[in-house]
Amino acid sequence: MHYFDYNSTVPVTSDARTAWTNANAEHWFNPSSPYLQGSSVRVRLDEARASFASLLGCQPKEIIFNSGATEGNNTAINYFSRTCERGKRILVSSIEHPSVREPALRLDKEKIQWVGVGSDGVVDLELIQDQITSGCIHAVSVMAANNETGVIQPWMEIQDICRSTGTLFHCDAVQWIGKLNCKDLGVVDFVTGCAHKFGGPKGCGFLKIPESSDHVSILQGGAQEGGYRAGTEDYPSIISMLAALNVANPIDSKLRDSFETELSRLVSGIEVVGGDSLRLANTSMLIMPQFENHRWVNRLSRRGFLVSTGSACASAKEGPSYVLKAMGIAQESASRVVRVSSSSSTDSHAWQLLAEAFCEVFLELQAEKPSSGIIAV
Numbered sequence: 001m002h003y004f005d006y007n008s009t010v011p012v013t014s015d016a017r018t019a020w021t022n023a024n025a026e027h028w029f030n031p032s033s034p035y036l037q038g039s040s041v042r043v044r045l046d047e048a049r050a051s052f053a054s055l056l057g058c059q060p061k062e063i064i065f066n067s068g069a070t071e072g073n074n075t076a077i078n079y080f081s082r083t084c085e086r087g088k089r090i091l092v093s094s095i096e097h098p099s100v101r102e103p104a105l106r107l108d109k110e111k112i113q114w115v116g117v118g119s120d121g122v123v124d125l126e127l128i129q130d131q132i133t134s135g136c137i138h139a140v141s142v143m144a145a146n147n148e149t150g151v152i153q154p155w156m157e158i159q160d161i162c163r164s165t166g167t168l169f170h171c172d173a174v175q176w177i178g179k180l181n182c183k184d185l186g187v188v189d190f191v192t193g194c195a196h197k198f199g200g201p202k203g204c205g206f207l208k209i210p211e212s213s214d215h216v217s218i219l220q221g222g223a224q225e226g227g228y229r230a231g232t233e234d235y236p237s238i239i240s241m242l243a244a245l246n247v248a249n250p251i252d253s254k255l256r257d258s259f260e261t262e263l264s265r266l267v268s269g270i271e272v273v274g275g276d277s278l279r280l281a282n283t284s285m286l287i288m289p290q291f292e293n294h295r296w297v298n299r300l301s302r303r304g305f306l307v308s309t310g311s312a313c314a315s316a317k318e319g320p321s322y323v324l325k326a327m328g329i330a331q332e333s334a335s336r337v338v339r340v341s342s343s344s345s346t347d348s349h350a351w352q353l354l355a356e357a358f359c360e361v362f363l364e365l366q367a368e369k370p371s372s373g374i375i376a377v
């Protein structure tokens, strides 16, 4: 099996598995319990928090552990909504993950200002700057890198504009963390991170918040996480997430780029979405020259190559990707889109085999007669 869907999820690394197993064997006590075993887990939890803070370049008390990116993103948008003064708005990019987009769509229309992207998949920085300097923006939410296209967003520039104008900034860095250096993320007010995208367990993540963001939590209950997030902390998952991040390796774009060149040679008429933009080194979103994407994905999967039609979250829903729509890509072209995403352990041989498998599938689909009335998938 050749897995090429790492933007969807990453297998738990062996370090992360060991850390999780050991913690569940030895340090499974409730960190809020009043006896020694509980306080020992509390100490370890705070050590893990300090390590995360140091990796991100922020203060330990600014790290809130939670159940993952969906919770983190919902928390940030909810907090912005609750703290937004009348007449001000929250600026959200039109390519955000559904865990930002859906809570934003549920807010009063006058509270939200959407900001689009160009055909390159990059958010309109000039518009963001104009909106922020006009003084009507309470907070901004723009992701670090898009999960579908891999296109990197100018989050550092946005952070600078926000900082100089006192505007809150939230950055969903789920696809960035573990692939690129996260040292500078700590300067951003709100940062979402998610363990299973970099080799940690599912259902675990964190939200970096600015100090003293009172009542940030969307969960009501106990006073865990310094009162910022109710619910017993899952120390084994948290230490496992840290172990995964500690061994995450940067990915070289050379292999992905060679694959794109080779694939274009084997299957003519392929388009790379955001091909001229700065992208995550592991991601390739391709518009195939013919045939609906589900047919490509099914045929490739039968040959042992696991790729996706876009984001895993969007694939259960009908209709073309809103990300591609925001980039001005026609619905018909969007229906032919296939996303390939690798890890640092994907070697050139695996990429070559994938290119050849695409070519075989292309020939197979072309050879079939649509006039039979039955379209095989």
Ligand code: PLP
Binding pocket: 007, 008, 068, 069, 070, 071, 073, 097, 099, 143, 145, 146, 147, 172, 174, 175, 194, 196, 311, 312, 313
């Ligand atoms: N944000 C981005 C950019 C993502 O890619 C994902 C998952 O695909 C999420 C948020 C949500 O992650 P989860 O479903 O693990 O909460």
